[in-house]
Amino acid sequence: MSGKKLFIDFAYSLGAVFFALLLGGVLIHLSGYDVREAYLSFFDGAFGNVYNLANTLMMTIPLIFTGLAVAVGFQAGLFNVGGEGQLYLGALASALAALFVRGLPPVLHIALALAAGALAGGLWALVPGYLKARTGAHEVITTIMFNYVGILLVAFLVKEYFKEPGRADQTSMIPASARIPELIPDSRLTWALFLGMLAILAVDYLLKNTSLGYEIQAVGQNLPAAEYAGIDARARMTVSMLLSGMIAGLAGSTMVLGVLHRFINNFSPGYGYTGIAVAVLARNKPWGILPAALLFGALQSGGMSMQLFARIPMDLMTLVQGLVILLVAAPALLEILAASRRRPKEVTPDGRDPDGHLQHQ
Amino acid sequence: MGTDALRMRGITKRFGRIPANDAVDFTVAKGEIHCLLGENGAGKTTLMKVLFGLHKKDAGEILLDGRPVEISSPGDAIAGGIGMVHQHFMLVGRLTVTENIIAGREPRSGFLLDYRRAREMVREISGRYGLKVDPDARVEEISVGQQQRVEILKALLREAELLIFDEPTAVLTPPEVQELFGVMRRLKASGKTMIFITHKLKETMEISDRVTILRDGRKVATVETARTTPARLAEMMVGREVELRVARPEVTRGERILALKDLRVKGADGRYRLNGVNLEIHRGEILGIAGVEGNGQLELEEVVAGLLKPAQGRVWLGAEEITALDPGAIRARGVAYIPSDRLRRGLIGSFSAARNLILGSQRGRAFAPGGILRHRRIEEEARRLVADFDIRAASVHEPAAALSGGNQQKVVIARELSRRPELVVAAQPTRGVDVGAVEYIHRQLLKMRGEGKGVLLISAELDELRALSDRIAVLYEGRIVAEGPSGGFTEQELGLLMAGEGK
Ligand SMILES: Nc1ncnc2c1ncn2[C@@H]1O[C@H](COP(=O)(O)OP(=O)(O)OP(=O)(O)O)[C@@H](O)[C@H]1O
Numbered sequence: 001m002s003g004k005k006l007f008i009d010f011a012y013s014l015g016a017v018f019f020a021l022l023l024g025g026v027l028i029h030l031s032g033y034d035v036r037e038a039y040l041s042f043f044d045g046a047f048g049n050v051y052n053l054a055n056t057l058m059m060t061i062p063l064i065f066t067g068l069a070v071a072v073g074f075q076a077g078l079f080n081v082g083g084e085g086q087l088y089l090g091a092l093a094s095a096l097a098a099l100f101v102r103g104l105p106p107v108l109h110i111a112l113a114l115a116a117g118a119l120a121g122g123l124w125a126l127v128p129g130y131l132k133a134r135t136g137a138h139e140v141i142t143t144i145m146f147n148y149v150g151i152l153l154v155a156f157l158v159k160e161y162f163k164e165p166g167r168a169d170q171t172s173m174i175p176a177s178a179r180i181p182e183l184i185p186d187s188r189l190t191w192a193l194f195l196g197m198l199a200i201l202a203v204d205y206l207l208k209n210t211s212l213g214y215e216i217q218a219v220g221q222n223l224p225a226a227e228y229a230g231i232d233a234r235a236r237m238t239v240s241m242l243l244s245g246m247i248a249g250l251a252g253s254t255m256v257l258g259v260l261h262r263f264i265n266n267f268s269p270g271y272g273y274t275g276i277a278v279a280v281l282a283r284n285k286p287w288g289i290l291p292a293a294l295l296f297g298a299l300q301s302g303g304m305s306m307q308l309f310a311r312i313p314m315d316l317m318t319l320v321q322g323l324v325i326l327l328v329a330a331p332a333l334l335e336i337l338a339a340s341r342r343r344p345k346e347v348t349p350d351g352r353d354p355d356g357h358l359q360h361q
Numbered sequence: 362m363g364t365d366a367l368r369m370r371g372i373t374k375r376f377g378r379i380p381a382n383d384a385v386d387f388t389v390a391k392g393e394i395h396c397l398l399g400e401n402g403a404g405k406t407t408l409m410k411v412l413f414g415l416h417k418k419d420a421g422e423i424l425l426d427g428r429p430v431e432i433s434s435p436g437d438a439i440a441g442g443i444g445m446v447h448q449h450f451m452l453v454g455r456l457t458v459t460e461n462i463i464a465g466r467e468p469r470s471g472f473l474l475d476y477r478r479a480r481e482m483v484r485e486i487s488g489r490y491g492l493k494v495d496p497d498a499r500v501e502e503i504s505v506g507q508q509q510r511v512e513i514l515k516a517l518l519r520e521a522e523l524l525i526f527d528e529p530t531a532v533l534t535p536p537e538v539q540e541l542f543g544v545m546r547r548l549k550a551s552g553k554t555m556i557f558i559t560h561k562l563k564e565t566m567e568i569s570d571r572v573t574i575l576r577d578g579r580k581v582a583t584v585e586t587a588r589t590t591p592a593r594l595a596e597m598m599v600g601r602e603v604e605l606r607v608a609r610p611e612v613t614r615g616e617r618i619l620a621l622k623d624l625r626v627k628g629a630d631g632r633y634r635l636n637g638v639n640l641e642i643h644r645g646e647i648l649g650i651a652g653v654e655g656n657g658q659l660e661l662e663e664v665v666a667g668l669l670k671p672a673q674g675r676v677w678l679g680a681e682e683i684t685a686l687d688p689g690a691i692r693a694r695g696v697a698y699i700p701s702d703r704l705r706r707g708l709i710g711s712f713s714a715a716r717n718l719i720l721g722s723q724r725g726r727a728f729a730p731g732g733i734l735r736h737r738r739i740e741e742e743a744r745r746l747v748a749d750f751d752i753r754a755a756s757v758h759e760p761a762a763a764l765s766g767g768n769q770q771k772v773v774i775a776r777e778l779s780r781r782p783e784l785v786v787a788a789q790p791t792r793g794v795d796v797g798a799v800e801y802i803h804r805q806l807l808k809m810r811g812e813g814k815g816v817l818l819i820s821a822e823l824d825e826l827r828a829l830s831d832r833i834a835v836l837y838e839g840r841i842v843a844e845g846p847s848g849g850f851t852e853q854e855l856g857l858l859m860a861g862e863g864k
Pocket residue numbers: 352359376380381399400401402403404405406407408763764765766767768793
């Protein structure tokens with residue numbers, strides 16, 4: 001990947017974000033609201049002061065994990081749409097590990113709860129991954145189905161076995177030793193932000209510097225060539241699905257251990273799905289995940305304050321978010337899909353050879 | 362020859378800092394077949410893409426029939442009477458021949474396509490130039506040679522006067538090449554002008570009127586075909602004398618390295634692609650497999666490499682049976698494999714040249730002890746191979762997809778031959794590479810033979826087979842129909858055997 005192309009991608013995405021906000025402004029105006037006020041409260045809500053910024057970053061954290069999860073799957077050519085389900089399994093597993101294992105010192109307790117979340121999310125993705133590798137069952141279908149099964153399973157378990165007395169379907173609060181400490185006092189932003197960056201760093205290292213990462217990418221970029229090189233494509237697909245699910249599971253863990261401090265049914269506003277948009281916007285580059293997740297985090301927190309202070313209905317805000325996805329992520333998604341369809345025949349994912357000359361097909 | 366159909370003057374095209382075309386002057390007379398020659402990466406395709414509006418030139422001008430024109434898109438080129446026969450066809454497989462040819466020029470009745478009239482249009486134009494096609498066949502069901510005709514008809518229907526053929530023969534069988542030449546001659550007789558790119562000097566000598574040679578993006582010369590020789594052309598392309606035929610020294614034949622016993626491979630349609638093949642290769646020997654592609658060659662190379670499992674039969678490497686081993690295990694036992702489809706099998710386009718040069722060795726002590734890639738070592742190895750094998754790349758970090766075709770092939774060959782193999786499976790090793798590289802690859806294969814390795818050479822080039830092989834086996838419809846010392850066959854005999862008419 002050349003630096004120039006990277007820069008163009010970045011500039012394009014930035015332009016598209018502005019255009020989406022502009023279009024959103026037109027819509028807000030047409031609906032009879034004050035555009036200036038709307039966007040002022042948006043930016044104030046997203047970045048206005050330390051606490052608002054902390055709030056934005058808090059919402060960014062799960063998106064870093066779910067976005068990274070999708071990106072890891074993509075490296076092996078797999079489209080993991082099951083982030084949401086994996087997130088819920090990870091969240092519950094972490095909550096249970098936090099609640100039922102007692103007497104551990106804080107750092108160890110947190111580590112154990114995180115490991116439980118990663119394990120649960122990973123196992124939940126492993127099944128579709130294994131089915132894909134063994135039988136060719138399409139991972140998009142199976143992971144979507146596993147979302148439903150997973151979310152309902154978790155809801156059932158909580159209701160039936162782990163519910164705290166009271167009306168809400170939620171567990172009791174986890175002990176202090178399992179809570180991820182906050183980064184800024186009195187905010188909900190925790191050290192999990194660095195955990196997210198650590199995950200990015202680890203994935204980046206894996207892809208660039210290890211045999212396993214090389215092989216996962218080979219499988220994703222050119223399956224026949226990977227077979228030629230003696231790579232066990234099925235095993236690599238399964239492993240990358242496992243990794244992807246583990247990372248998605250951590251998204252749930254950090255929510256439970258850092259923000260909610262308990263498991264609550266239906267707590268996620270769709271972090272798993274937004275992660276797809278994040279990954280697409282980041283072009284599946286590990287370090288691209290950070291700014292992409294931040295953008296969607298800001299849209300969420302800014303949107304809330306727009307609703308609160310400019311009294312703009314949430315629907316309109318959702319529409320603006322939709323515009324961003326449509327303009328920023330959709331073209332990139334099309335590009336990725338087109339490249340993956342072309343892949344068997346052409347070596348140029350950048351579409352450099354429209355005449356398909358044999359030499360450079 | 363009258364006026365010039367095309368004049369390109371001072372054409373410069375840069376990719377980054379490196380010029381792919383450097384002030385190239387190129388003139389094509391009306392009604393001639395003009396051959397464009399040059400090494401891999403010399404800039405032939407680039408020049409043609411500038412002409413067809415697929416690349417924006419940095420400098421220079423283009424004149425068609427003496428008039429300056431501005432070509433900034435293929436649409437402009439087509440309007441100017443230029444047609445390009447793409448190497449990799451841009452056809453829609455599920456549509457019929459007729460639908461493909463008339464796309465964008467559909468005769469209509471009301472809103473609907475007037476298919477009857479469309480078919481008539483196709484009939485008329487294919488009759489006029491003797492390009493036989495079945496107008497109602499679906500494109501995905503016809504042969505590559507026929508698809509190429511559809512491409513030509515597409516250009517002709519758009520009233521092209523100047524046709525560009527970029528390596529059209531690379532994918533054709535010898536009889537199909539002859540058919541194409543017949544078509545080109547008829548087109549010439551009806552006044553069309555053609556530009557023809559090939560790496561096969563024999564074809565240049567046979568079909569062209571004049572030849573222009575490019576080297577490193579610059580024009581070297583334009584000569585009349587009748588007044589030159591293949592050796593002179595090769596020298597102008599490469600800048601030194603090229604041995605068009607390398608010598609094959611005597612080597613004593615060693616023990617058996619590969620044995621295939623009664624191999625049978627079934628295709629998806631249930632028919633046998635390999636039907637009882639028995640072959641042996643000894644150390645210090647090159648066994649050539651002759652045959653028209655599609656007679657089991659692909660299955661043969663993939664079975665030996667372990668990518669395809671035979672329905673029946675056994676494969677032995679030395680004293681060990683390898684029939685059931687996976688490709689990685691076979692590779693680890695010293696089988697190097699140059700696949701016929703280098704882009705699909707042999708390279709990962711988005712990976713850098715350096716990463717491609719360790720494909721297959723991405724694990725193990727050499728480059729990744731403990732599963733951690735050693736970038737310094739990988740880069741050193743890449744630089745060594747780039748120098749040894751004369752791979753022309755801006756840097757070893759360049760993605761493989763950005764290399765010219767011949768240089769991609771050299772990456773595969775360098776990688777495979779540098780691993781101290783015991784057996785080399787080389788399938789179509791010189792397809793699409795220039796004469797200098799052909800010489801080089803031939804030398805390398807002979808060197809392997811000299812070092813006591815076995816070589817399985819699968820090739821559609823009879824010259825290549827006869828020059829390199831100790832023995833030749835002819836593969837026809839999945840069976841070995843003849844086998845013997847390579848001196849025992851004349852070219853004619855081989856041609857007949859390959860067509861299934863031998864004995
Ligand atoms: N889109 C591109 N981006 C960067 N470099 C390019 C691009 N297209 C071509 N090149 C470079 O320009 C040079 C000329 O390439 P070109 O494809 O014209 O060669 P060619 O003469 O057609 O070679 P071959 O016989 O191998 O097809 C090569 O060094 C190639 O790597």
